Amino acid sequence: MSCDSLVKYFKDISKTVVQLSRDEPRLEHPGLEFPNDIKSRVEVLLQSLPELDGIEKKTLRRISGGGSISVARIATSVLERLSLGDQPESICADLVDFVCQKDVPNYYLAGISGIALADKLTLSDQVSLVTADNIAPNWAREFVFRINRLGRIEGAGHEPLRPQAALMISNNQQVLFPSGSRSHEEGRLSMETVRKLERMIISCITLASDTAAPTITAKTSWIDHPAYSYHGLMGGSGGKSPGEKQTSRYDEFDKNLTRDLFARVSVLDEGVQLTVLLAAELLCSSRLHESPVNRAIDLGIALEVIFLHGVKNTTELGYRAATHAAFFLGSDAEERRTIHDAVRDAYGARSEAVHTGKLEKTRYIENHFQADRLCRQALVKLVIDGGFPEDWSSLIFAT
Secondary structure (H helix, E strand, C coil), rough: CCHHHHHHHHHHHHHHHHHHHCCCCCCCCCCCCCCHHHHHHHHHHCCHHHCCCCCEEEEEECCCCCCEEEEHHHHHHHHHHCCCCHHHHHHHHHHHHHHCCCCCCEEEEEEEEEEEECCCCCCCCCEEECCHCCCCCCCCHHHCECCCCCCCCECCCCCCCCCCCEEEEEEEECCCCCCCCCCHHCEEEEEHHHHHHHHHHHHHHHCCCCCCCCCEEEEEEECCCCCCCCCCCCCCCHHHHHHHCCCCCCEEHHHHHHHHHHHHHHHHCCCHHHHHHHHHHHHHHHCCCCCHHHHHHHHHHHHHHHHHHCCCCCCHHHHEEEEEEEHHHHCCCHHHHCCCHHHHHHHHHHHHHHHHCCCCHHHHHHCCCHHHHHHHHHHHHHHHHHHCCCHHHHHHHHC
16 A cells, blocks of 8 residues: 555645756756655655665665665655656655665676777676667766766866776676665675676777776765665765876777687686786786886786796896797798897896986887787787796797
């Protein structure tokens, strides 16, 4: 009976609520302010719903974030849906379904700056790269892509480039728990897993392009259920990375190679995986720097991470790194010589940059892009091969 009463009340006030939202100066956020008499009446009716018994003693958790849930917030949420023209019967049915469901679809959304994406790129059952058009309008989409529900772009023109792409990680998990309960860990996607997936995706995109330097920007999570209104049942929350350096362009990247690398990196031996991700992050960082000195330092370290992997002897490291690179990547004497010289110069540039804070040799600066290409080529080969050569010396003498 209580649900029927709520439906009846919604039908009675529907025109009033819709008109209130139309009269608001910011139409893109309709229905967030309602007269107290309307809200109070809805709260009373909601409290009579058996399914909501004890709701204020529960916690609502998304993939990231969470907090207490209240009847007042639920009232605002359902009125917001009514203001947008949703049918009273659907609003009530969706709410009851939501509080009764054990596992509800969730997704984590993290904007990625510096890359061009025209349509969704599926990387696995749970992981994909998406555009704003791939997501129904909601607060998470607005927060990450800076596009409101009417399709208007938010923010001043002096802000960093609005991302065209976002990492989306999906998971079905329980969202409502008794306050203080730790049972929410079961089946829940941990933030440790999310951070690992972020590293892998950024690294794979970096390796799938000659120039891309992707970085994570705004990030949040969302509950994908019709009862979860545009602003959710507890308001939105998320984090931004304003201090992160970002590129001022949208770079292309090889989508098929990204998908292939992601599948392969996911199953690498943990030690190899960590080495590949570290070197890829340094490569990405080198592309973000405007200063040749800073570029040389990051790229030089990335090459060391790769070509001095497992090396115990600490003498003649520049020579060793260059020789390993030559035989790992080169197919004939001429090509090996070219690779050797490029990596040796990159190692020299890193040393000069670290010890003097500048690069005086023109060839060190001019060599950067060739060294970048070799670093990327080596990392892609490592991922495809499934790891490093068993022994650098055996690789050289067997050639």
